[in-house]
Amino acid sequence: MRYEKALVWLRNDLRWEDNLTLKKATELARSILPVYCLDPRQFGPGDFGLKKTGPYRARFLSETIQDLQNQIREKGGNLLLLHGKPEEEIPTLAQKAGAGMICFSQEVTAEEIRVEQALEKAAWSKGIATESYWQSTLFHIDDLPFPVAQLPEVFTKFRKECEKLSFIRPLEKIPETVRFAQIPEGHLNSWPEMGGPDFTDEGTENKADMLFRGGSGPALERMNHYFWQTDSLASYKETRNGLMGADYSSKFSPWLAMGALSPRQVYREVKRYETERTKNQSTYWLIFELIWRDFFRFMAKKHGSRIFQIGGIQDKAGYWKEGKVAFSKWAAGKTGIPFIDANMRELNQTGFMSNRGRQLVASFLVNDLEIDWRWGAAYFEQQLIDYDPCSNWGNWMYIAGVGNDPRQDRYFNILLQAKKYDPQGTYIERWIPELDKLKGFDRHIPFQLPSEKLDTGRIRLGKDYPLPLVSAENWSV
Ligand SMILES: Cc1cc2nc3c(=O)[nH]c(=O)nc-3n(C[C@H](O)[C@H](O)[C@H](O)COP(=O)(O)OP(=O)(O)OC[C@H]3O[C@@H](n4cnc5c(N)ncnc54)[C@H](O)[C@@H]3O)c2cc1C
Incomplete structure:
Protein backbone atom coordinates (compact mmCIF):
# COMPACT_ATOMS: atom_id res chain seq x y z
CA MET A 1 0.00 0.00 0.00
CA ARG A 2 1.38 3.35 -1.02
CA TYR A 3 -0.85 5.48 1.23
CA GLU A 4 -2.45 5.24 4.64
CA LYS A 5 -5.63 7.01 3.48
CA ALA A 6 -7.13 7.96 0.12
CA LEU A 7 -9.97 10.41 -0.37
CA VAL A 8 -12.31 9.28 -3.17
CA TRP A 9 -14.02 12.26 -4.74
CA LEU A 10 -17.20 10.88 -6.37
CA ARG A 11 -18.60 12.88 -9.28
CA ASN A 12 -20.72 11.42 -12.08
CA ASP A 13 -19.75 7.91 -11.00
CA LEU A 14 -22.23 7.61 -8.15
CA ARG A 15 -22.21 3.84 -7.73
CA TRP A 16 -20.34 1.22 -5.77
CA GLU A 17 -20.32 -1.58 -8.37
CA ASP A 18 -18.00 -1.40 -11.37
CA ASN A 19 -16.37 1.76 -10.05
CA LEU A 20 -12.73 1.90 -11.11
CA THR A 21 -11.94 4.95 -8.97
CA LEU A 22 -13.14 3.22 -5.80
CA LYS A 23 -11.31 0.06 -6.76
CA LYS A 24 -8.02 1.86 -7.44
CA ALA A 25 -8.30 3.71 -4.13
CA THR A 26 -8.66 0.40 -2.26
CA GLU A 27 -5.52 -0.87 -4.01
CA LEU A 28 -3.47 2.23 -3.30
CA ALA A 29 -4.41 2.99 0.30
CA ARG A 30 -5.05 1.14 3.53
CA SER A 31 -8.35 2.98 4.08
CA ILE A 32 -10.62 5.14 1.94
CA LEU A 33 -12.82 8.17 2.56
CA PRO A 34 -15.61 8.51 -0.06
CA VAL A 35 -16.84 12.09 -0.50
CA TYR A 36 -19.46 13.90 -2.57
CA CYS A 37 -19.24 17.67 -2.91
CA LEU A 38 -22.30 19.60 -4.02
CA ASP A 39 -21.03 22.47 -6.16
CA PRO A 40 -23.37 25.50 -5.83
CA ARG A 41 -22.35 26.63 -9.34
CA GLN A 42 -24.28 23.65 -10.70
CA PHE A 43 -27.47 25.11 -9.25
CA GLY A 44 -26.87 28.75 -10.10
CA PRO A 45 -27.80 30.61 -13.25
CA GLY A 46 -26.63 29.04 -16.48
CA ASP A 47 -26.41 30.44 -19.99
CA PHE A 48 -29.13 32.53 -21.64
CA GLY A 49 -30.88 33.34 -18.34
CA LEU A 50 -31.74 29.71 -17.63
CA LYS A 51 -30.94 27.58 -14.59
CA LYS A 52 -28.22 24.98 -14.84
CA THR A 53 -30.21 22.37 -12.94
CA GLY A 54 -33.98 22.23 -12.64
CA PRO A 55 -36.05 20.48 -9.96
CA TYR A 56 -36.34 17.03 -11.57
CA ARG A 57 -32.62 16.48 -11.81
CA ALA A 58 -32.05 18.02 -8.37
CA ARG A 59 -34.45 15.49 -6.86
CA PHE A 60 -32.90 12.63 -8.79
CA LEU A 61 -29.42 13.65 -7.63
CA SER A 62 -30.50 13.87 -4.00
CA GLU A 63 -31.95 10.34 -4.24
CA THR A 64 -28.81 9.06 -5.95
CA ILE A 65 -26.58 10.42 -3.18
CA GLN A 66 -28.86 8.98 -0.52
CA ASP A 67 -28.83 5.56 -2.20
CA LEU A 68 -25.04 5.50 -2.38
CA GLN A 69 -24.74 6.71 1.19
CA ASN A 70 -26.99 3.86 2.36
CA GLN A 71 -24.91 1.32 0.43
CA ILE A 72 -21.66 2.58 1.89
CA ARG A 73 -23.14 2.63 5.40
CA GLU A 74 -24.13 -1.02 5.00
CA LYS A 75 -20.48 -1.75 4.30
CA GLY A 76 -19.46 -0.01 7.51
CA GLY A 77 -18.41 3.34 6.07
CA ASN A 78 -20.09 6.61 5.17
CA LEU A 79 -20.34 8.95 2.20
CA LEU A 80 -19.17 12.27 3.47
CA LEU A 81 -21.09 15.22 2.07
CA LEU A 82 -19.64 18.66 1.39
CA HIS A 83 -20.99 21.91 0.04
CA GLY A 84 -18.81 24.33 -1.91
CA LYS A 85 -16.31 24.44 -4.72
CA PRO A 86 -14.69 20.99 -4.99
CA GLU A 87 -11.34 22.52 -5.89
CA GLU A 88 -11.33 24.22 -2.46
CA GLU A 89 -13.29 21.82 -0.27
CA ILE A 90 -11.77 18.50 -1.35
CA PRO A 91 -8.04 19.32 -0.83
CA THR A 92 -8.86 21.05 2.48
CA LEU A 93 -10.74 18.00 3.72
CA ALA A 94 -8.02 15.63 2.47
CA GLN A 95 -5.48 17.58 4.51
CA LYS A 96 -7.72 17.64 7.61
CA ALA A 97 -8.35 13.90 7.33
CA GLY A 98 -4.67 13.10 6.73
CA ALA A 99 -5.30 11.57 3.29
CA GLY A 100 -2.14 11.25 1.21
CA MET A 101 -3.99 11.10 -2.08
CA ILE A 102 -7.21 12.05 -3.86
CA CYS A 103 -8.73 9.75 -6.53
CA PHE A 104 -11.43 10.80 -8.98
CA SER A 105 -13.00 10.01 -12.36
CA GLN A 106 -12.07 12.11 -15.37
CA GLU A 107 -14.65 14.28 -17.10
CA VAL A 108 -14.36 15.74 -20.58
CA THR A 109 -16.19 19.05 -20.70
CA ALA A 110 -14.65 22.47 -20.08
CA GLU A 111 -16.18 23.44 -16.70
CA GLU A 112 -15.48 20.04 -15.16
CA ILE A 113 -11.90 20.01 -16.46
CA ARG A 114 -11.27 23.49 -15.02
CA VAL A 115 -12.41 22.20 -11.61
CA GLU A 116 -10.19 19.09 -11.91
CA GLN A 117 -7.14 21.12 -12.80
CA ALA A 118 -7.67 23.64 -10.00
CA LEU A 119 -8.23 20.80 -7.53
CA GLU A 120 -5.01 19.06 -8.58
CA LYS A 121 -3.05 22.28 -8.21
CA ALA A 122 -4.48 22.93 -4.73
CA ALA A 123 -3.84 19.33 -3.65
CA TRP A 124 -0.26 19.32 -4.89
CA SER A 125 0.45 22.60 -3.07
CA LYS A 126 -0.55 20.79 0.14
CA GLY A 127 1.67 17.82 -0.72
CA ILE A 128 -1.29 15.57 -1.55
CA ALA A 129 -1.09 13.32 -4.62
CA THR A 130 -3.94 12.95 -7.11
CA GLU A 131 -4.87 10.19 -9.53
CA SER A 132 -7.71 10.26 -12.01
CA TYR A 133 -9.26 7.51 -14.11
CA TRP A 134 -11.31 7.16 -17.27
CA GLN A 135 -14.50 5.20 -16.74
CA SER A 136 -17.59 6.82 -18.24
CA THR A 137 -17.70 4.99 -21.59
CA LEU A 138 -18.28 1.50 -22.94
CA PHE A 139 -14.95 1.41 -24.77
CA HIS A 140 -12.07 2.55 -22.60
CA ILE A 141 -10.22 5.53 -24.03
CA ASP A 142 -6.93 3.61 -23.93
CA ASP A 143 -8.44 0.75 -25.95
CA LEU A 144 -9.67 2.87 -28.88
CA PRO A 145 -8.15 1.86 -32.21
CA PHE A 146 -7.08 5.50 -32.81
CA PRO A 147 -5.82 8.40 -30.69
CA VAL A 148 -8.61 10.78 -29.62
CA ALA A 149 -7.13 13.53 -31.81
CA GLN A 150 -7.73 11.29 -34.84
CA LEU A 151 -11.17 10.09 -33.87
CA PRO A 152 -13.34 9.63 -37.01
CA GLU A 153 -15.85 12.47 -37.34
CA VAL A 154 -18.52 10.14 -38.70
CA PHE A 155 -20.33 7.86 -36.28
CA THR A 156 -20.52 4.79 -38.54
CA LYS A 157 -16.77 4.75 -39.07
CA PHE A 158 -16.16 5.23 -35.33
CA ARG A 159 -18.56 2.41 -34.44
CA LYS A 160 -17.30 -0.07 -37.02
CA GLU A 161 -13.66 0.43 -36.11
CA CYS A 162 -14.38 0.13 -32.39
CA GLU A 163 -16.45 -3.01 -32.93
CA LYS A 164 -13.76 -4.57 -35.08
CA LEU A 165 -10.60 -3.51 -33.32
CA SER A 166 -11.46 -2.75 -29.70
CA PHE A 167 -13.07 -4.66 -26.83
CA ILE A 168 -15.12 -3.99 -23.73
CA ARG A 169 -13.37 -4.44 -20.44
CA PRO A 170 -14.81 -6.69 -17.73
CA LEU A 171 -16.58 -5.14 -14.74
CA GLU A 172 -14.34 -3.76 -12.01
CA LYS A 173 -14.54 -5.80 -8.81
CA ILE A 174 -14.18 -3.98 -5.53
CA PRO A 175 -12.95 -6.15 -2.64
CA GLU A 176 -15.65 -7.60 -0.35
CA THR A 177 -14.20 -5.89 2.68
CA VAL A 178 -13.02 -2.33 2.48
CA ARG A 179 -11.49 -0.31 5.30
CA PHE A 180 -13.02 3.11 5.69
CA ALA A 181 -11.16 6.05 7.18
CA GLN A 182 -12.58 7.83 10.23
CA ILE A 183 -14.79 10.73 9.21
CA PRO A 184 -13.52 14.09 10.48
CA GLU A 185 -15.77 16.09 12.83
CA GLY A 186 -18.46 18.46 11.62
CA HIS A 187 -19.51 16.76 8.40
CA LEU A 188 -22.84 17.23 6.67
CA ASN A 189 -25.46 14.52 6.62
CA SER A 190 -28.27 15.35 4.27
CA TRP A 191 -29.29 17.14 1.08
CA PRO A 192 -30.56 20.31 2.84
CA GLU A 193 -27.48 20.44 5.09
CA MET A 194 -25.26 20.31 2.02
CA GLY A 195 -27.12 23.28 0.53
CA GLY A 196 -29.12 21.22 -1.99
CA PRO A 197 -31.91 23.33 -3.51
CA ASP A 198 -35.49 22.70 -2.52
CA PHE A 199 -37.10 20.81 -5.41
CA THR A 200 -40.56 20.58 -3.93
CA ASP A 201 -41.59 24.12 -4.85
CA GLU A 202 -41.95 23.95 -8.63
CA GLY A 203 -42.43 21.57 -11.47
CA THR A 204 -42.15 18.31 -9.58
CA GLU A 205 -45.75 17.26 -9.98
CA ASN A 206 -44.93 14.10 -11.85
CA LYS A 207 -47.34 12.99 -14.56
CA ALA A 208 -44.89 10.62 -16.19
CA ASP A 209 -45.57 7.01 -17.22
CA MET A 210 -42.59 6.10 -15.18
CA LEU A 211 -41.22 7.61 -11.98
CA PHE A 212 -37.45 7.78 -12.05
CA ARG A 213 -35.87 7.16 -8.66
CA GLY A 214 -32.21 7.98 -8.26
CA GLY A 215 -29.54 5.48 -7.23
CA SER A 216 -27.94 2.29 -8.42
CA GLY A 217 -30.51 0.15 -6.58
CA PRO A 218 -33.40 1.57 -8.66
CA ALA A 219 -31.17 1.44 -11.79
CA LEU A 220 -30.64 -2.30 -11.40
CA GLU A 221 -34.35 -2.78 -10.68
CA ARG A 222 -35.14 -0.95 -13.92
CA MET A 223 -32.71 -3.12 -15.87
CA ASN A 224 -34.23 -6.22 -14.34
CA HIS A 225 -37.72 -5.03 -15.30
CA TYR A 226 -36.77 -4.06 -18.86
CA PHE A 227 -34.73 -7.18 -19.60
CA TRP A 228 -35.93 -10.08 -17.50
CA GLN A 229 -39.43 -9.31 -16.23
CA THR A 230 -40.97 -7.87 -19.40
CA ASP A 231 -38.54 -8.99 -22.14
CA SER A 232 -38.86 -5.49 -23.57
CA LEU A 233 -35.24 -5.67 -24.65
CA ALA A 234 -36.13 -8.34 -27.22
CA SER A 235 -38.29 -5.84 -29.16
CA TYR A 236 -36.37 -2.62 -28.42
CA LYS A 237 -35.50 -1.93 -32.08
CA GLU A 238 -39.19 -1.93 -33.06
CA THR A 239 -40.44 0.10 -30.09
CA ARG A 240 -37.61 2.60 -29.50
CA ASN A 241 -39.27 5.39 -31.48
CA GLY A 242 -42.30 5.31 -29.21
CA LEU A 243 -43.71 8.25 -27.30
CA MET A 244 -45.88 6.79 -24.56
CA GLY A 245 -45.53 4.18 -21.86
CA ALA A 246 -42.72 3.05 -19.60
CA ASP A 247 -41.15 0.40 -21.80
CA TYR A 248 -40.82 1.64 -25.39
CA SER A 249 -37.15 2.31 -24.61
CA SER A 250 -34.83 1.40 -21.77
CA LYS A 251 -35.05 4.74 -19.88
CA PHE A 252 -31.58 4.04 -18.52
CA SER A 253 -30.35 7.53 -19.42
CA PRO A 254 -30.79 9.34 -16.05
CA TRP A 255 -28.85 6.62 -14.22
CA LEU A 256 -26.16 6.50 -16.89
CA ALA A 257 -25.78 10.28 -16.78
CA MET A 258 -25.07 10.32 -13.03
CA GLY A 259 -23.09 7.13 -13.16
CA ALA A 260 -25.46 5.18 -10.92
CA LEU A 261 -25.29 2.62 -13.74
CA SER A 262 -22.28 2.07 -15.99
CA PRO A 263 -22.54 1.35 -19.72
CA ARG A 264 -20.43 -1.76 -19.12
CA GLN A 265 -23.00 -3.05 -16.60
CA VAL A 266 -25.68 -2.67 -19.28
CA TYR A 267 -23.46 -4.36 -21.86
CA ARG A 268 -22.70 -7.37 -19.63
CA GLU A 269 -26.39 -7.78 -18.80
CA VAL A 270 -27.29 -7.66 -22.52
CA LYS A 271 -24.71 -10.40 -23.15
CA ARG A 272 -26.19 -12.51 -20.34
CA TYR A 273 -29.68 -11.96 -21.77
CA GLU A 274 -28.45 -13.00 -25.21
CA THR A 275 -27.07 -16.23 -23.79
CA GLU A 276 -29.98 -17.07 -21.51
CA ARG A 277 -33.01 -15.74 -23.44
CA THR A 278 -32.60 -14.44 -26.96
CA LYS A 279 -30.14 -12.68 -29.22
CA ASN A 280 -31.54 -10.54 -32.03
CA GLN A 281 -31.29 -7.12 -33.72
CA SER A 282 -32.92 -5.45 -30.74
CA THR A 283 -30.43 -6.75 -28.20
CA TYR A 284 -27.64 -5.48 -30.45
CA TRP A 285 -29.38 -2.16 -30.97
CA LEU A 286 -29.23 -1.18 -27.31
CA ILE A 287 -25.46 -1.58 -27.48
CA PHE A 288 -25.45 0.38 -30.74
CA GLU A 289 -27.12 3.28 -28.89
CA LEU A 290 -24.57 3.07 -26.08
CA ILE A 291 -21.90 3.47 -28.75
CA TRP A 292 -23.60 6.72 -29.80
CA ARG A 293 -23.21 7.83 -26.20
CA ASP A 294 -19.51 6.96 -26.34
CA PHE A 295 -19.15 8.78 -29.65
CA PHE A 296 -20.46 12.07 -28.25
CA ARG A 297 -18.24 11.76 -25.18
CA PHE A 298 -15.10 11.15 -27.22
CA MET A 299 -16.09 13.96 -29.59
CA ALA A 300 -16.30 16.31 -26.62
CA LYS A 301 -12.86 15.15 -25.55
CA LYS A 302 -11.51 15.76 -29.05
CA HIS A 303 -13.12 19.14 -29.70
CA GLY A 304 -13.16 20.68 -26.21
CA SER A 305 -15.30 23.77 -25.69
CA ARG A 306 -16.17 24.04 -29.41
CA ILE A 307 -19.18 21.81 -28.69
CA PHE A 308 -20.71 24.75 -26.78
CA GLN A 309 -20.02 27.36 -29.43
CA ILE A 310 -22.50 28.59 -31.99
CA GLY A 311 -20.50 27.33 -34.99
CA GLY A 312 -20.06 23.94 -33.31
CA ILE A 313 -17.18 21.65 -34.17
C1 LIG B 1 -31.59 17.23 -28.92
C2 LIG B 1 -31.23 16.01 -28.11
C3 LIG B 1 -30.73 16.16 -26.82
C4 LIG B 1 -30.38 15.02 -26.08
N1 LIG B 1 -29.90 15.20 -24.79
C5 LIG B 1 -29.50 14.10 -24.08
C6 LIG B 1 -28.98 14.24 -22.76
O1 LIG B 1 -28.80 15.33 -22.24
N2 LIG B 1 -28.67 13.09 -22.08
C7 LIG B 1 -28.81 11.86 -22.64
O2 LIG B 1 -28.50 10.84 -21.98
N3 LIG B 1 -29.28 11.71 -23.89
C8 LIG B 1 -29.64 12.77 -24.63
N4 LIG B 1 -30.14 12.60 -25.89
C9 LIG B 1 -30.12 11.25 -26.50
C10 LIG B 1 -31.40 10.41 -26.35
O3 LIG B 1 -32.52 11.16 -26.70
C11 LIG B 1 -31.56 9.89 -24.92
O4 LIG B 1 -30.37 9.28 -24.49
C12 LIG B 1 -32.68 8.85 -24.85
O5 LIG B 1 -33.87 9.40 -25.32
C13 LIG B 1 -32.84 8.39 -23.42
O6 LIG B 1 -33.85 7.44 -23.32
P1 LIG B 1 -33.52 5.90 -23.09
O7 LIG B 1 -32.56 5.76 -21.96
O8 LIG B 1 -34.80 5.20 -22.99
O9 LIG B 1 -32.76 5.53 -24.43
P2 LIG B 1 -32.60 4.15 -25.19
O10 LIG B 1 -33.20 4.32 -26.53
O11 LIG B 1 -33.07 3.02 -24.37
O12 LIG B 1 -31.02 4.03 -25.40
C14 LIG B 1 -30.16 3.44 -24.43
C15 LIG B 1 -29.08 4.41 -24.04
O13 LIG B 1 -28.28 4.74 -25.17
C16 LIG B 1 -27.86 6.11 -25.08
N5 LIG B 1 -28.40 6.85 -26.23
C17 LIG B 1 -29.52 6.57 -26.95
N6 LIG B 1 -29.65 7.46 -27.95
C18 LIG B 1 -28.62 8.32 -27.84
C19 LIG B 1 -28.20 9.46 -28.58
N7 LIG B 1 -28.89 9.92 -29.65
N8 LIG B 1 -27.11 10.12 -28.16
C20 LIG B 1 -26.40 9.71 -27.10
N9 LIG B 1 -26.73 8.63 -26.37
C21 LIG B 1 -27.82 7.94 -26.75
C22 LIG B 1 -28.43 6.66 -23.80
O14 LIG B 1 -27.44 6.57 -22.80
C23 LIG B 1 -29.61 5.73 -23.52
O15 LIG B 1 -29.93 5.66 -22.15
C24 LIG B 1 -30.52 13.73 -26.65
C25 LIG B 1 -31.05 13.60 -27.94
C26 LIG B 1 -31.40 14.72 -28.66
C27 LIG B 1 -31.96 14.54 -30.04
Missing part, protein backbone atom coordinates in the same frame (compact mmCIF):
# COMPACT_ATOMS: atom_id res chain seq x y z
CA GLN A 314 -17.41 22.74 -37.80
CA ASP A 315 -16.96 26.38 -36.78
CA LYS A 316 -19.69 27.15 -39.25
CA ALA A 317 -21.23 30.59 -39.68
CA GLY A 318 -24.95 30.39 -38.87
CA TYR A 319 -28.18 32.18 -39.67
CA TRP A 320 -29.60 32.01 -36.17
CA LYS A 321 -32.11 34.49 -34.81
CA GLU A 322 -32.50 35.75 -31.26
CA GLY A 323 -36.26 35.33 -31.17
CA LYS A 324 -36.96 35.64 -27.46
CA VAL A 325 -40.75 35.54 -27.75
CA ALA A 326 -40.79 32.55 -30.07
CA PHE A 327 -38.24 30.79 -27.87
CA SER A 328 -40.35 31.23 -24.74
CA LYS A 329 -43.41 29.90 -26.58
CA TRP A 330 -41.39 26.89 -27.72
CA ALA A 331 -40.12 26.31 -24.18
CA ALA A 332 -43.60 26.60 -22.67
CA GLY A 333 -45.20 24.26 -25.22
CA LYS A 334 -47.32 27.06 -26.75
CA THR A 335 -46.19 27.21 -30.37
CA GLY A 336 -49.59 26.26 -31.78
CA ILE A 337 -48.05 23.13 -33.35
CA PRO A 338 -49.53 20.33 -31.24
CA PHE A 339 -46.80 17.71 -31.77
CA ILE A 340 -44.13 20.19 -30.64
CA ASP A 341 -46.19 21.50 -27.74
CA ALA A 342 -47.07 18.03 -26.44
CA ASN A 343 -43.41 17.04 -26.30
CA MET A 344 -42.35 20.25 -24.59
CA ARG A 345 -45.16 19.92 -22.05
CA GLU A 346 -44.09 16.36 -21.31
CA LEU A 347 -40.56 17.62 -20.71
CA ASN A 348 -41.78 20.44 -18.47
CA GLN A 349 -44.07 18.22 -16.45
CA THR A 350 -41.83 15.18 -16.08
CA GLY A 351 -38.17 16.04 -16.87
CA PHE A 352 -38.13 13.41 -19.65
CA MET A 353 -38.84 13.34 -23.38
CA SER A 354 -38.46 10.48 -25.87
CA ASN A 355 -35.60 10.49 -28.35
CA ARG A 356 -38.08 10.99 -31.19
CA GLY A 357 -39.57 14.00 -29.40
CA ARG A 358 -36.13 15.50 -28.74
CA GLN A 359 -35.23 15.32 -32.42
CA LEU A 360 -38.49 16.95 -33.47
CA VAL A 361 -38.53 19.84 -31.02
CA ALA A 362 -34.84 20.51 -31.70
CA SER A 363 -35.36 20.50 -35.47
CA PHE A 364 -38.39 22.78 -35.08
CA LEU A 365 -36.43 25.30 -33.00
CA VAL A 366 -33.41 25.45 -35.29
CA ASN A 367 -34.94 24.84 -38.72
CA ASP A 368 -38.45 26.27 -38.53
CA LEU A 369 -37.98 29.03 -35.94
CA GLU A 370 -34.31 29.49 -36.92
CA ILE A 371 -33.39 30.23 -33.32
CA ASP A 372 -29.84 29.87 -31.96
CA TRP A 373 -29.56 26.14 -31.22
CA ARG A 374 -27.61 26.83 -28.01
CA TRP A 375 -30.75 28.28 -26.39
CA GLY A 376 -32.49 24.97 -26.94
CA ALA A 377 -29.52 23.03 -25.59
CA ALA A 378 -29.41 25.26 -22.51
CA TYR A 379 -33.14 24.78 -21.95
CA PHE A 380 -32.68 20.99 -22.14
CA GLU A 381 -29.78 21.31 -19.69
CA GLN A 382 -32.11 22.95 -17.21
CA GLN A 383 -35.05 20.61 -17.68
CA LEU A 384 -33.74 17.12 -18.44
CA ILE A 385 -33.52 14.55 -15.67
CA ASP A 386 -30.90 12.72 -17.80
CA TYR A 387 -28.85 15.76 -18.82
CA ASP A 388 -25.38 14.80 -19.96
CA PRO A 389 -23.30 17.62 -21.46
CA CYS A 390 -21.75 15.48 -24.21
CA SER A 391 -24.95 13.76 -25.36
CA ASN A 392 -26.99 16.93 -25.09
CA TRP A 393 -24.75 19.44 -26.81
CA GLY A 394 -23.54 16.76 -29.25
CA ASN A 395 -27.07 15.89 -30.37
CA TRP A 396 -28.09 19.55 -30.61
CA MET A 397 -25.05 20.33 -32.77
CA TYR A 398 -25.90 17.36 -34.94
CA ILE A 399 -29.44 18.59 -35.56
CA ALA A 400 -28.29 22.20 -36.03
CA GLY A 401 -25.94 20.99 -38.79
CA VAL A 402 -22.79 22.18 -37.00
CA GLY A 403 -21.79 18.78 -35.58
CA ASN A 404 -20.95 15.38 -36.99
CA ASP A 405 -23.47 14.65 -39.67
CA PRO A 406 -22.52 13.84 -43.21
CA ARG A 407 -26.13 14.59 -44.19
CA GLN A 408 -25.79 18.17 -42.87
CA ASP A 409 -29.41 19.28 -42.81
CA ARG A 410 -31.54 17.34 -40.32
CA TYR A 411 -34.93 18.74 -41.19
CA PHE A 412 -38.03 17.00 -39.87
CA ASN A 413 -41.45 17.44 -41.43
CA ILE A 414 -43.49 17.67 -38.24
CA LEU A 415 -46.82 16.57 -39.72
CA LEU A 416 -45.28 13.63 -41.55
CA GLN A 417 -43.66 12.60 -38.27
CA ALA A 418 -47.03 12.96 -36.53
CA LYS A 419 -48.66 10.70 -39.17
CA LYS A 420 -45.99 8.09 -38.63
CA TYR A 421 -45.62 8.12 -34.85
CA ASP A 422 -48.97 9.37 -33.51
CA PRO A 423 -51.57 8.78 -36.24
CA GLN A 424 -54.49 8.68 -33.80
CA GLY A 425 -53.42 11.78 -31.86
CA THR A 426 -53.31 9.86 -28.55
CA TYR A 427 -50.08 11.55 -27.52
CA ILE A 428 -51.69 14.96 -28.11
CA GLU A 429 -54.77 13.93 -26.15
CA ARG A 430 -52.49 13.07 -23.24
CA TRP A 431 -50.55 16.34 -23.05
CA ILE A 432 -52.80 18.98 -24.59
CA PRO A 433 -56.18 18.83 -22.85
CA GLU A 434 -57.38 21.89 -24.83
CA LEU A 435 -57.47 19.69 -27.95
CA ASP A 436 -58.93 16.52 -26.50
CA LYS A 437 -62.40 17.14 -27.92
CA LEU A 438 -61.02 16.85 -31.44
CA LYS A 439 -60.85 13.40 -32.98
CA GLY A 440 -57.85 11.35 -34.17
CA PHE A 441 -55.32 13.05 -36.41
CA ASP A 442 -57.33 16.32 -36.32
CA ARG A 443 -55.65 16.93 -32.96
CA HIS A 444 -52.40 17.50 -34.86
CA ILE A 445 -53.83 20.05 -37.28
CA PRO A 446 -56.25 22.42 -35.51
CA PHE A 447 -54.88 25.21 -37.75
CA GLN A 448 -56.08 23.38 -40.89
CA LEU A 449 -59.57 22.45 -39.67
CA PRO A 450 -62.75 24.08 -40.95
CA SER A 451 -64.54 26.28 -38.40
CA GLU A 452 -67.37 23.71 -37.89
CA LYS A 453 -64.89 21.14 -36.62
CA LEU A 454 -63.26 23.68 -34.33
CA ASP A 455 -66.68 24.71 -33.01
CA THR A 456 -67.58 21.07 -32.32
CA GLY A 457 -64.25 20.64 -30.53
CA ARG A 458 -64.97 23.89 -28.61
CA ILE A 459 -61.71 25.47 -29.72
CA ARG A 460 -61.19 29.11 -30.54
CA LEU A 461 -57.73 29.28 -32.10
CA GLY A 462 -55.74 32.11 -30.56
CA LYS A 463 -57.79 31.84 -27.36
CA ASP A 464 -58.12 28.24 -26.18
CA TYR A 465 -55.06 27.07 -28.08
CA PRO A 466 -52.40 29.27 -29.75
CA LEU A 467 -52.34 30.14 -33.43
CA PRO A 468 -49.37 28.41 -35.07
CA LEU A 469 -46.04 30.24 -34.86
CA VAL A 470 -45.10 29.06 -38.36
CA SER A 471 -47.12 28.11 -41.38
CA ALA A 472 -47.31 24.39 -42.05
CA GLU A 473 -46.72 24.91 -45.80
CA ASN A 474 -43.41 23.03 -45.69
CA TRP A 475 -45.02 20.01 -44.15
CA SER A 476 -46.96 18.21 -46.84
CA VAL A 477 -48.31 14.85 -45.71
